[in-house]
Amino acid sequence: MLRASCKVFTRRQSTSLLPQFKIKDLEFLRDKGITGLYSSKGLNNVWYDKADYCRENLNQLLQQSVNKNALLSCFLNKSLDKGSIHLSDTSDSIDRLNQLISTAAQSCEGSESFTVDHEIYNLSTQLYNHHFAMSSLNSGGNESNRVYKPDASELLKTHPNTDVSISLSHDAQLLKQIKSSFGSLEQLKTLLINSSLAIKGNGFTWLIALFSKSDSKLFLDDLYVVNSYNNGTPSDRLKNGQLDDFRAFIKEGNSNSEFVKDYHQNDSFDFVPLLAINASPYAYLSDYGVFGKRVYLENVWNCINWPTVASRWPKEA
Amino acid sequence: MFLKSVQRSTRGIHTVPKLANQDAWLKNGIKGLYSAQGFKESWVDYQQYLVDNLTMRTVGTLNETRTPFEIIKATYKNASDTTTFHYASQCFNNHLFFEQVADSGASDSAPSPNLEYIINKSFGSLEDLKADFEAELTTLNGQGWVFLVENNQKELEIVSCINEGTPYFHSRNQNLDLSSQITIDDVTQLDILSQFVKNGNREPFNNVPLICFNSWHYAYLHDYGVNGKVEFLQKFWDCLNWNVINQRLFNQASL
Amino acid sequence: MKIQQNAINILERTSNFLKSGVIKQQPAWYKVVGSIPPQVDLTRKAAVNQQNTTNFVSQPSTFKTRVNPRTIKNKLYRSQKLEFVEDELRALFYDQHPWERANPKLVVENANDIELFKLDWSNIRQLTKPFDGENVVQRTLYLVQNENLSILEAYDKARFEYYQVKMQLEAEDSISKEEATMYGAQFKESALEYGFQKEQEVIDQWKEEAEQQTELLQNKAAGVNNLEKDST
Numbered sequence: 074m075l076r077a078s079c080k081v082f083t084r085r086q087s088t089s090l091l092p093q094f095k096i097k098d099l100e101f102l103r104d105k106g107i108t109g110l111y112s113s114k115g116l117n118n119v120w121y122d123k124a125d126y127c128r129e130n131l132n133q134l135l136q137q138s139v140n141k142n143a144l145l146s147c148f149l150n151k152s153l154d155k156g157s158i159h160l161s162d163t164s165d166s167i168d169r170l171n172q173l174i175s176t177a178a179q180s181c182e183g184s185e186s187f188t189v190d191h192e193i194y195n196l197s198t199q200l201y202n203h204h205f206a207m208s209s210l211n212s213g214g215n216e217s218n219r220v221y222k223p224d225a226s227e228l229l230k231t232h233p234n235t236d237v238s239i240s241l242s243h244d245a246q247l248l249k250q251i252k253s254s255f256g257s258l259e260q261l262k263t264l265l266i267n268s269s270l271a272i273k274g275n276g277f278t279w280l281i282a283l284f285s286k287s288d289s290k291l292f293l294d295d296l297y298v299v300n301s302y303n304n305g306t307p308s309d310r311l312k313n314g315q316l317d318d319f320r321a322f323i324k325e326g327n328s329n330s331e332f333v334k335d336y337h338q339n340d341s342f343d344f345v346p347l348l349a350i351n352a353s354p355y356a357y358l359s360d361y362g363v364f365g366k367r368v369y370l371e372n373v374w375n376c377i378n379w380p381t382v383a384s385r386w387p388k389e390a
Numbered sequence: 391m392f393l394k395s396v397q398r399s400t401r402g403i404h405t406v407p408k409l410a411n412q413d414a415w416l417k418n419g420i421k422g423l424y425s426a427q428g429f430k431e432s433w434v435d436y437q438q439y440l441v442d443n444l445t446m447r448t449v450g451t452l453n454e455t456r457t458p459f460e461i462i463k464a465t466y467k468n469a470s471d472t473t474t475f476h477y478a479s480q481c482f483n484n485h486l487f488f489e490q491v492a493d494s495g496a497s498d499s500a501p502s503p504n505l506e507y508i509i510n511k512s513f514g515s516l517e518d519l520k521a522d523f524e525a526e527l528t529t530l531n532g533q534g535w536v537f538l539v540e541n542n543q544k545e546l547e548i549v550s551c552i553n554e555g556t557p558y559f560h561s562r563n564q565n566l567d568l569s570s571q572i573t574i575d576d577v578t579q580l581d582i583l584s585q586f587v588k589n590g591n592r593e594p595f596n597n598v599p600l601i602c603f604n605s606w607h608y609a610y611l612h613d614y615g616v617n618g619k620v621e622f623l624q625k626f627w628d629c630l631n632w633n634v635i636n637q638r639l640f641n642q643a644s645l
Numbered sequence: 646m647k648i649q650q651n652a653i654n655i656l657e658r659t660s661n662f663l664k665s666g667v668i669k670q671q672p673a674w675y676k677v678v679g680s681i682p683p684q685v686d687l688t689r690k691a692a693v694n695q696q697n698t699t700n701f702v703s704q705p706s707t708f709k710t711r712v713n714p715r716t717i718k719n720k721l722y723r724s725q726k727l728e729f730v731e732d733e734l735r736a737l738f739y740d741q742h743p744w745e746r747a748n749p750k751l752v753v754e755n756a757n758d759i760e761l762f763k764l765d766w767s768n769i770r771q772l773t774k775p776f777d778g779e780n781v782v783q784r785t786l787y788l789v790q791n792e793n794l795s796i797l798e799a800y801d802k803a804r805f806e807y808y809q810v811k812m813q814l815e816a817e818d819s820i821s822k823e824e825a826t827m828y829g830a831q832f833k834e835s836a837l838e839y840g841f842q843k844e845q846e847v848i849d850q851w852k853e854e855a856e857q858q859t860e861l862l863q864n865k866a867a868g869v870n871n872l873e874k875d876s877t
Binding site: 229264268270272274276302 | 768769770771772806809810812813816817819820821823824827828
């Protein structure tokens with residue numbers, strides 16, 4: 074069983090190795106919240122407190138890790154903008170987090186700091202997921218949304234799902250692709266909302282594009298809606314086939330480092346996440362109550378920042 | 391010993407069981423643990439959410455006349471019944487949790503000599519148990535439960551379950567996070583278990599829960615914030631009604 | 646009640662009695678009744694279907710004593726045909742969604758207290774009732790009565806609500822399973838896996854036998870060839 078050998082979750086201010094994680098659009102909303110989606114308390118739960126917590130713990134863990142230099146190089150070899158990372162203006166910080174995640178993931182069992190690196194992996198994927206979900210939202214919110222706590226009768230209600238529109242021009246590549254992959258916007262919305270509604274514990278629902286690679290060009294395979302649970306990432310490349318690889322290892326006794334590397338190097342496909350929705354209980358509990366997940370998800374749909382989502386479409390495609 | 395939210399053998403709906411101090415707690419909260427609103431959210435509302443969903447999932451089926459615990463037993467092996475299992479198991483665990491709490495300082499309860507002996511034997515001391523419990527809680531990923539269980543060797547053990555996991559059956563303990571990093575030992579254990587279940591074996595009751603700790607955000611978000619589970623646990627120890635725990639311990643004399 | 650035939654043939658019987666000397670004297674009413682005989686025959690007689698009387702022999706024997714309800718002219722004696730909109734809607738729904746019939750349904754009722762809950766059809770989902778085609782029917786009726794929709798509009802609306810809930814439930818089922826599996830839950834083999842396994846056993850057996858037979862055939866063919874070679 075997995076047990077951290079050290080108690081890592083103590084709050085202790087140390088010299089910070091990591092820059093503060095910020096989302097430009099959300100910087101001044103700590104006390105205000107997002108209109109039509111989150112009160113200030115709700116926003117703190119789902120972003121600020123969470124991000125601070127992850128950063129503090131990451132700071133400590135990075136210092137404990139044997140692979141400290143490798144892990145830190147994910148951040149240090151790129152120029153930092155006054156010690157903080159803005160997510161909205163570049164996908165650069167996502168890349169960095171991604172790099173941190175895969176570096177941490179490569180730490181293999183038996184290595185000295187496996188448990189520490191394991192926690193680093195968990196925290197950085199959490200940070201990555203939250204970053205992604207929050208920056209998919211329109212910080213201006215949506216005036217027509219209603220934030221309220223419904224009662225138990227909400228469980229019986231159905232929400233009409235017609236005339237769905239999004240703020241993208243008709244000829245946008247993304248919109249065309251959504252229509253050809255899912256049939257219509259209504260169908261995408263239904264799929265997204267049903268998927269995240271069904272997540273019971275922590276998790277995110279993602280809209281991802283799958284590309285096949287050849288000669289450094291990307292060819293679109295299709296769009297998919299997938300869920301990730303707890304510390305999972307949408308790009309399954311890191312963890313995909315983990316079980317099978319272990320089983321093969323147990324059977325054949327391959328050398329440890331070889332097979333661990335195997336599943337990081339399947340480069341023929343590329344997952345590009347476009348949109349994430351936080352479906353975990355803490356994302357809606359304080360503003361929408363126990364029965365309000367559906368209302369929350371409807372509000373999220375109305376607050377998605379579609380131009381940002383569209384801008385994540387890779388340029389090589 | 392086994393909790394039933396509704397005792398009946400005919401058809402009916404599941405309802406929220408009423409706790410002994412419920413009215414007072416709804417007005418003042420649980421002293422030292424919950425505000426009134428926090429208590430309402432984590433017990434009244436959340437339990438209502440669970441029993442309503444459980445009713446809708448079981449009405450008109452074989453599980454209709456069963457109590458949540460019996461539903462757990464009937465569904466834990468079937469992949470197609472996972473949703474029903476979720477609601478039943480959550481109902482059961484949440485009741486188990488709220489049954490054992492009391493206002494802090496209200497009862498001068500303490501572990502019985504019997505329990506104290508077995509705790510000392512397994513962990514060293516009560517303080518060690520608390521430390522181990524906290525370590526287990528910090529490594530628990532996401533939502534879930536931490537249990538102190540008595541296994542069939544009559545030893546105490548700490549078991550953590552992600553999401554709706556139940557301590558009773560190994561195949562549904564759910565204490566791995568496969569989307570995160572796992573070890574070879576985990577995989578070996580998983581495969582043994584998988585083979586065991588696939589062959590259609592019936593699992594014996596391995597563990598009987600003594601202490602149940604709720605690590606879902608439903609239980610602590612309102613009063614302790616999003617990162618407050620450890621603080622919640624520390625408060626929880628002061629509000630634990632040991633009289634209930636003493637009774638849960640297997641006691642040969644009571645047979 | 647005994648059939649009152651005696652009242653009608655009273656004249657006939659009295660004449661017979663007089664003739665045989667059972668009674669000696671003509672009753673006072675004899676001539677009056679003789680001149681004005683009772684007209685109404687109170688006995689009911691089975692109406693015989695004209696068509697059926699012609700080839701009477703071929704009819705099943707039960708027919709002889711039964712009245713064909715179609716031949717009864719008076720509506721009063723005919724059982725009414727019960728017609729409900731619900732039945733038509735139900736038929737329409739299950740005709741369009743034949744697989745909805747495959748859902749298991751509780752037929753035998755052992756306690757009716759759960760049926761006593763009043764159902765409020767302002768939502769299609771109900772707490773105390775399994776979610777099935779009946780919900781669409783009842784919801785349609787509710788919409789017709791309360792939202793001024795025509796019956797087909799109401800049916801369509803109810804039907805789409807039904808799809809919406811059904812999709813949600815199915816997503817919930819598959820995702821809870823995925824989620825539990827992600828956390829290490831183990832299940833017994835599903836019906837599908839079991840089926841595959843059983844099928845595979847048969848296929849394996851067949852393959853073994855087929856290989857034996859092929860070998861046998863090849864050997865035979867080889868034997869024949871050898872014989873031919875030998876003879877040449």
